[in-house]
Amino acid sequence: MELWYTDKHTKDVHFTMKVENQIASVESEYQRIDILETVEFGKVLVLDGELMISQKDEFIYHEMITHVPMAVHPNVKNVLVIGAGDGGTIRELTKYDTIENIDMVEIDKMVVRMCREYFQETACKLDDPRVNMYFEEGLRFVRMKKDEYDLIIVDCADPYGPAEGFFTREFYGNCFKALHDDGILINQHESPYYSEHSRTVQKAHQHIQLVFPYSTVYQCHIPSYPSGHWLFGFASKKYDPIKDLREDYWNSLNMKTRYYNTDLHKGSFYLPTYVKELLEIGKNNE
Amino acid sequence: MEKRKLTQQDTPIHRALEEQRLNRLAHFDVPGHKGGRGNKELKEFLGADCVKLDMNSMKPLDNLCHPVSVIKDAQQLAAEAFGADEAFFIVNGTTAAVQAMIMTATVAGDKIIMPRNVHRSAINALVVNGAMPVYVNPGVNKKLGIPLGMSVADVKQAIQENPDAKAILVNNPTYYGICSDIKEIVRIAHEHGMLVLADEAHGTHFYFSDKLPVSAMEAGADMAAVSMHKTGGSLTQSSILLTRKTVNADYVRQIINLTQTTSGSYLLLSSLDIARKNMSLNGKFYSDRMIELATYAREEINKLGGYYAFGDELIDKDMVYDFDRTKLSIHTRDIGLAGIEVYDLLRDDYGIQIEFGDIGNILAIISGGDRNLEIERLISALSEIKRLHEREKAGMFDHEYINPKVVMGPHKAFFSKKFSVPIEESSGMICSEFVMCYPPGIPILAPGEMITTEIIHYIQYAKEKGCLVTGTQDMKIENINVVDTNVTVMPN
Incomplete structure (x- = not known):
């Protein structure tokens, strides 16, 4: 007998992986949570049928969502992470001794519980003393904050479910308010490739642009995600992601990474023409 | 075969439509799109299932003008659900229900007492039938600039000055959620031989919760126009007219038939049927949820500062006898913006469509269909609008209510x-x-x-x-x- 798990990348494009066994399956207050052992991708975390992370390529996502801003901002002490229940983003952030506090706001306690039990690879640093976990609505949490954070990372699911609110202009505006004068906002920005998603990507970028003085996107390649081509948003009040990159400093940290390096950092902001056109990058930022 | 007694679980019109769909009739009647075959674009847009259900009156589906079977049954179930003696399904909007009430209660030259803040449909009825309005000043909350309810004292005075009036129309509640003392108004009106007609366009949910203001039927009103499509979950334009034995139901039907279409839409009718079942079985749950969401939103919005989301505290047992706590009305003038400006910003900049903005306020409708997410979005967007657009409140319009001088019918x-x-x-x-x-x-x-x-x-x-x-x-x-x-x- 063969078991296969299909992630619907679009309604017409499916991505299917062979499953060795189902490790866990629970229904939380918010969603169905599955953890599967797959042949090629190792363990995968699936929320409401949608693939969130795979053991094999999660490092790409988590390194790119954290080290890019950390190599730019010279003084990150207080970080807000929204979502991130699997713990991967926290794992990367805790590599920096200079960070003093990490507030993590995840709506679904059960995701954290499941990852602590079955996804130690990512959840391993959730007990770091600098991490404060809040299980509540991220929109509400950030609304209450003013001039508190150096860095906000939005590590959420696709905007077609509970995470919809994290792709809105009001949310980005609330993040702006919650950041210090030199703060940076990083958000997972979906894939621009399939037409079903490209408008969402475009809209989200337009919203961020209306809120932050500097905003652009950068890219990476995540094999298990739709089209494999993934974007992150880089929005900032002060720092430029390339001009303000502290290359020597970051390399002097001798941090062990498997995807991120400072050459790739610069390269990741050079985008394909169709993406530049979609987001009108280069047009508005000149 | 003896007919089974129907319960609130039943949906007679809905069931009859389902049966007809399965019967796969060859249609040589209207509508001419014939299940969408004659209008492919419409079929693709609305969906084949939906278009196929767009049928015309036929024996198994009854007739809205002269209901004897499934529509009659569905109306009876609705009457039962709302605590009325009779219910009439309306497909021309609550406007038609309000007009049917007024045209039932008055003829040319008759007087009818009503608050000035009636919906235009009420005055339109007077234009049509020649009855004369006697307006009661609903009073205005000066700070908010909103019209309130009728005080019992003012109603009494209007009755004394116009003992020949035939009826009193009451908003239960107003658009802003404000209720008059309808029970007492009913008592006084009946003492003077007048009917009480309730415009409950914004009060459908009152019938399904004991935590909300009293419904017109429970208060003893003679007729009520209930906008099922507003907070009751049926399709836009569908509505219900409720009556008591104090009015002649057969005459009411004739009045409705003067102006209502003879091609009542079965999409609308079945939506009334299903919405009645849903509210009857789950209305309490929805109402509790609406109160919970609106209360939460009010608290959070008031914490933002500048905005005033008003609630229970307006109740003074006079012009604000009671308040519908599911209504989320927000006064915006203290951040220097007119309600209509906030209304436009919410839609244009944040993709949030609310019910209306007037000079000083906005109103967000909360219903059983709302989720936490949208409530959070609304609060966050209001927080942003304040941060980005707050300004001095100078030069704003000072009042909303102007007493009309009626010099001609x-x-x-x-x-x-x-x-x-x-x-x-x-x-x-x-x-x-x-x-x-x-x-x-x-x-x-x-x-x-x-x-x-x-x-x-x-x-x-x-x-x-x-x-x-x-x-x-x-x-x-x-x-x-x-x-x-x-x-x-x-x-x-």
Whole structure:
């Protein structure tokens, strides 16, 4: 007998992986949570049928969502992470001794519980003393904050479910308010490739642009995600992601990474023409 | 075969439609799209299932004008669910239900007592049937600039001054959620032989919760127009008219048939049927949820500062006898923005569509269909609007309610010989048409009323602030038709 798990990348494009066994399956207050052992991708975390992370390529996502801003901002002490229940983003952030506090706001306690039990690879640093976990609505949490954070990372699911609110202009505006004068906002920005998603990507970028003085996107390649081509948003009040990159400093940290390096950092902001056109990058930022 | 007794679990119209769909009839009747085959684009747009259900009256589906089977059954179940003696399904909007109430209770020349902040549909009914309005000043909350309810004392006075009035119309509640003491008004009205008609366009949910103001039927009113499509979950334009034994139901049906379509949409009718079942079985749950969401939103919005989301504290047992806590009305003037400006910002910048914005307030409708996410989005967007757009509140309009001077009946004024003048030159003339600020659809001027400078200023300001001003023949609302008092052609 063969078991296969299909992630619907679009309604017409499916991505299917062979499953060795189902490790866990629970229904939380918010969603169905599955953890599967797959042949090629190792363990995968699936929320409401949608693939969130795979053991094999999660490092790409988590390194790119954290080290890019950390190599730019010279003084990150207080970080807000929204979502991130699997713990991967926290794992990367805790590599920096200079960070003093990490507030993590995840709506679904059960995701954290499941990852602590079955996804130690990512959840391993959730007990770091600098991490404060809040299980509540991220929109509400950030609304209450003013001039508190150096860095906000939005590590959420696709905007077609509970995470919809994290792709809105009001949310980005609330993040702006919650950041210090030199703060940076990083958000997972979906894939621009399939037409079903490209408008969402475009809209989200337009919203961020209306809120932050500097905003652009950068890219990476995540094999298990739709089209494999993934974007992150880089929005900032002060720092430029390339001009303000502290290359020597970051390399002097001798941090062990498997995807991120400072050459790739610069390269990741050079985008394909169709993406530049979609987001009108280069047009508005000149 | 003996007929099974129907319960609130049943949906007779819905079931009959399902049966007809399965019967796969060959249709040589209207509608001519024949299940969408004759209009492919429409079929693709609305969905094949939906278009196939768009059928016409036939024996198994009953007839809205003369209900004897499934529509009759469905109406009886609705009457039972709402605690009425009879229920009539309406497919021309609650406007038609309000007009049916007024035309049942009055004929030409009869007086009807009503608060000025009635919906335009009520005054339209007077234009049609020639009855005369006796307006009760609903009072205004000066800080918020919103019209309130009728005080019992004012109703008593109106009755004493007009003992020949046939009926009293009560908003239960107003658009803003404000209720008059309808129980007491019913008592006094019945003492004086007058009927009580309730416009419950915004009160459908009252029938399904004991935590909300009293419903008209429970208060003993004789007729009530219930906008099932607003907070009851049926399709837009579908509505229910409820009556008690104190009015002749067969006469009511005749009145409805004067103006209602003879091709009642089964999509609308079945939506009423299903919505009635849903509210009857789950209405308490929905109402609790609506109260919970609105209460949470009020607390959070009031914490933002500048905004005032008003609630229970308005209750004074007089002009605000009770308040519908599911309504989320927010006063915006203290951040220096007119309600209509916040309304536009919410939609244009944040993709949030709310019910209306007037000069000083916005109103968000909360229903059983709402989720936490959207509530959080609304609060966050209001927080952003304040951060980005707050300004001094100087130069804002100071009041919303203007007492009308009725100098001629609405019917007479509307059908009189008239001429058109620029609005700013119309002071001192008798208006022969409506001027409304929409939403909320409360007349600034109605036919037969004296135009004053104060009213002209109000219209200009409302236009400046982007309210949708409507009602005049002139689509640009620059000119107004006034009664030519030199001509003595009087229609009644």
